[in-house]
Amino acid sequence: MNAMINRQVIVDNLPAGLPEASNFRMENGEIPVCGEGQFLARCLYISVDPYMVGRLKVSSAAYTAGVEPGDVMQCYTVSEIIESKHADYKVGDKVYGSYNMQDYAIGDGSEVIVRVDTDLLPLEAWQGLMGMAGQTAYWGLETIGQPKEGETVLVSAAVGSVGSLVGQIAKARGARVVGITSSADKCKQALETFGYDAAITYRDTDGRAFTPTELTAKIKEACPDGIDVYFDNTGGDISEAAWPLYNLRARIIICGRIAVSHLKPGEPDIGLRDQGFMIASRIRKEGFLVFDHWHKAAEAVGPLAALVKEGKLNYQTDVMEGIENAPLAFERMLRGHNVGKQIVKVA
Amino acid sequence: MNAMINRQVIVDNLPAGLPEASNFRMENGEIPVCGEGQFLARCLYISVDPYMVGRLKVSSAAYTAGVEPGDVMQCYTVSEIIESKHADYKVGDKVYGSYNMQDYAIGDGSEVIVRVDTDLLPLEAWQGLMGMAGQTAYWGLETIGQPKEGETVLVSAAVGSVGSLVGQIAKARGARVVGITSSADKCKQALETFGYDAAITYRDTDGRAFTPTELTAKIKEACPDGIDVYFDNTGGDISEAAWPLYNLRARIIICGRIAVSHLKPGEPDIGLRDQGFMIASRIRKEGFLVFDHWHKAAEAVGPLAALVKEGKLNYQTDVMEGIENAPLAFERMLRGHNVGKQIVKVA
Numbered sequence: 001m002n003a004m005i006n007r008q009v010i011v012d013n014l015p016a017g018l019p020e021a022s023n024f025r026m027e028n029g030e031i032p033v034c035g036e037g038q039f040l041a042r043c044l045y046i047s048v049d050p051y052m053v054g055r056l057k058v059s060s061a062a063y064t065a066g067v068e069p070g071d072v073m074q075c076y077t078v079s080e081i082i083e084s085k086h087a088d089y090k091v092g093d094k095v096y097g098s099y100n101m102q103d104y105a106i107g108d109g110s111e112v113i114v115r116v117d118t119d120l121l122p123l124e125a126w127q128g129l130m131g132m133a134g135q136t137a138y139w140g141l142e143t144i145g146q147p148k149e150g151e152t153v154l155v156s157a158a159v160g161s162v163g164s165l166v167g168q169i170a171k172a173r174g175a176r177v178v179g180i181t182s183s184a185d186k187c188k189q190a191l192e193t194f195g196y197d198a199a200i201t202y203r204d205t206d207g208r209a210f211t212p213t214e215l216t217a218k219i220k221e222a223c224p225d226g227i228d229v230y231f232d233n234t235g236g237d238i239s240e241a242a243w244p245l246y247n248l249r250a251r252i253i254i255c256g257r258i259a260v261s262h263l264k265p266g267e268p269d270i271g272l273r274d275q276g277f278m279i280a281s282r283i284r285k286e287g288f289l290v291f292d293h294w295h296k297a298a299e300a301v302g303p304l305a306a307l308v309k310e311g312k313l314n315y316q317t318d319v320m321e322g323i324e325n326a327p328l329a330f331e332r333m334l335r336g337h338n339v340g341k342q343i344v345k346v347a
Numbered sequence: 348m349n350a351m352i353n354r355q356v357i358v359d360n361l362p363a364g365l366p367e368a369s370n371f372r373m374e375n376g377e378i379p380v381c382g383e384g385q386f387l388a389r390c391l392y393i394s395v396d397p398y399m400v401g402r403l404k405v406s407s408a409a410y411t412a413g414v415e416p417g418d419v420m421q422c423y424t425v426s427e428i429i430e431s432k433h434a435d436y437k438v439g440d441k442v443y444g445s446y447n448m449q450d451y452a453i454g455d456g457s458e459v460i461v462r463v464d465t466d467l468l469p470l471e472a473w474q475g476l477m478g479m480a481g482q483t484a485y486w487g488l489e490t491i492g493q494p495k496e497g498e499t500v501l502v503s504a505a506v507g508s509v510g511s512l513v514g515q516i517a518k519a520r521g522a523r524v525v526g527i528t529s530s531a532d533k534c535k536q537a538l539e540t541f542g543y544d545a546a547i548t549y550r551d552t553d554g555r556a557f558t559p560t561e562l563t564a565k566i567k568e569a570c571p572d573g574i575d576v577y578f579d580n581t582g583g584d585i586s587e588a589a590w591p592l593y594n595l596r597a598r599i600i601i602c603g604r605i606a607v608s609h610l611k612p613g614e615p616d617i618g619l620r621d622q623g624f625m626i627a628s629r630i631r632k633e634g635f636l637v638f639d640h641w642h643k644a645a646e647a648v649g650p651l652a653a654l655v656k657e658g659k660l661n662y663q664t665d666v667m668e669g670i671e672n673a674p675l676a677f678e679r680m681l682r683g684h685n686v687g688k689q690i691v692k693v694a
Contacts, residue, residue: 235622254625269623273616275582278601278634285632287625 006031007323009073009101011056018261018334019056021327024073032106039086041079041099041107046323046344047127048075048330049161050256057265073101075326077346078116078126081107094118096126101326103346114297120305128161128341129308129315130301132290137165138300139293140231140253141173144286149174151228152247154219155196156180156238157258161341164194165315166231169304171195172312175229178222180238182336189339193314198222202238212272215241226250234259240272252285261334316340353378356420356448356673358403365608365681366403368674371420379453386433388426388446388454393670393691394474395422395677396508397603404612420448422673424693425463425473428454441465443473448673450693461644467652475508475688476655476662477648479637484512485647486640487578487600488520491633496521498575499594501566502543503527503585504605508688511541512662513578516651518542519659522576525569527585529683536686540661545569549585559619562588573597581606587619599632608681663687 005028012025034040055066055074067074077099081089088109089095094116099105113135116126128134140162147153153170157163158179167177167190179190179199190199200218203209210218219227219242226247232239236259246252260269277283307313318338320329323346333342352375359372381387402413402421414421424446428436435456436442441463446452460482463473475481487509494500500517504510505526514524514537526537526546537546547565550556557565566574566589573594579586583606593599607616624630654660665685667676670693680689 232622235620239622254622257622257626260620260623269620270617271620273582273607273618274621275579275586275601275604275634276607276616278632279604279636280634282634282636282639284634285625287622287627287629287631289626289629292629 004031006102006104008103009323009326011067011069011071011073013069014056017264019053020331023056024327026324029072029102031104034083034085034106036085038106038108039081039084039089041077041095041097041105042082043077043079043099043103043105043323043346044094044123045078045127046075046101046326046329046346047077047131048326048333048342048344049132050258050334051132052330053261053334073326074098075101076113076127076131077101077105078123078131079105079107094123094126096131101323103323113294114301117301120301121308124317124319124343125308125315127343128317129165129304129313133161133341134165134304134315135293135297135300136162136255136288136290137169137231138304139290139296140255140288141166141169141229143293144253144284144288145170145229145231145251147173147175147229150176152176152178152223152225153229153231154178154180154223154227154242155231155233156202157233157256158190158196158199159186159194160233160336161338162255163231163233164190164340165313167194167196168313169307170229170231171197172307172310176225178219180219180234193316195312195314202241209237210241212237212241216244220245229253231255235269236260237271243272243274243277246277246281246283248281250281250283252283254285254287258334318342320344322346351378353449353451354670355450356670358414358416358418358420360416361403364611366400367678370403371674373671376419376449378451381430381432381453383432385453385455386428386431386436388424388442388444388452389429390424390426390446390450390452390670390693391441391470392425392474393422393448393673393676393693394424394478395673395680395689395691396479397605397681398479399677400608400681420673421445422448423460423474423478424452425470425478426452426454441470441473443478448670450670460641461648464648467648468655471664471666471690472655472662474690475664476512476651476660480508480688481512481651481662482640482644482647483509483602483635483637484516484578485651486637486643487602487635488513488516488576490640491600491631491635492517492576492578492598494520494522494576497523499523499525499570499572500576500578501525501527501570501574501589502578502580503549504580504603505537505543505546506533506541507580507683508685509602510578510580511537511687512660514541514543515660516654517576517578518544519654519657523572525566527566527581540663542659542661549588556584557588559584559588563591567592576600578602582616583607584618590619590621590624593624593628593630595628597628597630599630601632601634605681665689667691669693
């Protein structure tokens with residue numbers, strides 16, 4: 001334990017395209033002092049998630065305040081309270097919250113998303129399954145997707161940290177789940193580890209992306225009864241290919257746009273307009289951000305833990321060691337090289 | 348009264364682009380015979396509406412069965428029952444329903460949308476205000492738009508049969524209403540006749556369509572507090588221009604696509620993808636078809652008539668005389684040459 005050093009991941013420069021490790025540098029900061037009504041939290045695990053790309057953008061449609069060069073990089077962590085002057089938190093308590101990429105941070109409880117209960121699930125599960133990924137999957141399905149028994153749920157980035165949970169939660173509700181992934185290996189994982197009923201790739205074995213028409217044909221084969229819910233983690237051409245296949249009153253959760261992350265700020269995302277399909281099938285499409293649901297995050301803990309206990313929910317974590325590797329873990333996750341939820345073990 | 352002749356508007360040939368009068372011909376058909384549980388309805392007024400374009404398409408995303416050459420053209424009418432063997436309908440009753448473009452049709456009540464009550468509003472109002480246009484405006488706002496007091500509601504095709512009612516209903520609910528139209532004259536009408544708080548055109552006085560960027564700037568000026576509800580009657584570039592201006596949790600009613608009616612069957616509608624905006628502002632967008640709401644059409648009659656009585660709802664009808672002119676009235680409406688709801692007086 002580096003008791004006297006507060007290692008911090010600092011934003012060195014803003015990325016032109018997709019962020020990489022070279023956008024960050026390490027610094028040693030002060031150990032912050034805990035005042036009345038506050039506690040000192042020590043980081044155990046860092047979570048790296050796609051939303052962090054938006055934090056590193058100057059303008060564009062950023063939905064929260066971003067970071068600037070010189071700032072500590074924002075992130076969620078699982079942290080342990082090592083000193084407390086707060087009535088509701090005692091030393092030894094563990095929390096999941098926004099403490100950013102550093103060894104030590106001050107909290108006052110307002111930044112806590114959920115309290116970590118390792119009797120319910122092991123420590124690692126609180127970063128992905130109980131954290132951003134699981135809450136996104138759970139509330140996206142609960143509030144927008146609402147899959148019914150026998151319906152078909154299509155999931156893009158199907159074995160990603162969010163997608164892998166979406167498929168299993170929807171399946172536990174009686175839906176038929178179909179995944180879209182980037183490779184045959186990931187399809188295998190979708191079927192064998194995450195219980196998808198069918199899985200397809202959006203590109204051929206040579207890495208050539210299928211045209212929307214080709215992809216539509218592949219999705220149609222995997223979804224013979226059409227699509228009732230689409231959990232859209234990618235945007236771009238992949239989403240476009242699904243349009244002709246929606247059933248009456250289908251629901252679309254717009255959750256991510258990783259497929260168009262190559263676009264520069266201000267560069268328009270051009271593709272197929274959807275109004276014709278939306279009217280014909282009275283489709284509902286809604287933008288989703290998990291931050292809107294943080295206040296009820298504790299409600300999802302019970303149902304998610306129950307699914308794990310019933311053997312209906314597998315989750316995987318991909319652990320990298322050392323806070324200094326957090327930028328690399330972030331880069332890796334953005335390029336889809338992780339297997340399971342990418343986290344970083346700090347202490 | 349041509350008692351012995353059943354004049355019918357027959358589909359002569361399917362249009363390649365936007366339908367015109369030459370796609371139809373007149374024929375004299377048989378007077379149908381009224382059986383038990385049925386009634387004979389005589390057409391008084393024909394309504395011509397944009398959805399009828401979809402009825403004339405062979406393939407594409409048509410949402411109901413279409414017509415073929417040789418068929419009587421589909422439409423809604425206000426008709427009077429002149430013979431009845433049905434317990435619930437008596438001679439002299441007037442109904443709004445799907446009796447198609449002909450003098451006489453048989454009904455059994457299943458095709459009745461609402462019963463016409465001329466004590467409440469005059470006959471002409473039951474075709475537009477109480478019919479498809481009014482029901483579309485009412486239920487689109489009721490089920491998807493849900494404007495709240497002080498919110499900004501943007502309406503495209505703002506003085507059209509639907510748009511002109513949307514603006515007034517939303518305004519009666521306390522919203523600020525802004526209209527988009529095709530000409531300075533229509534803007535004037537939007538402000539003076541239909542009570543819009545602001546109105547803009549989507550093209551300049553020489554008829555050149557503004558670019559999305561130019562139009563965005565114009566909408567922004569008219570909507571200084573952003574957009575909370577967009578009643579989208581046009582699709583195309585006009586809709587695209589609104590994307591940067593949505594407020595958090597805005598609602599979009601996808602009701603029509605007249606701006607892209609030049610597209611041939613199968614020709615893709617290409618434009619700006621909206622996923623980025625939808626996530627950033629957690630926008631809800633939903634396809635709307637009034638047919639889903641016909642079963643509760645009678646519920647809207649009271650509230651709409653009340654608004655008229657309170658002087659909060661102006662409606663206009665543009666009446667053409669003679670069933671033989673129904674194709675021309677249809678052509679005229681599709682080209683936006685009507686002033687108020689286009690109907691045809693038949694008897």
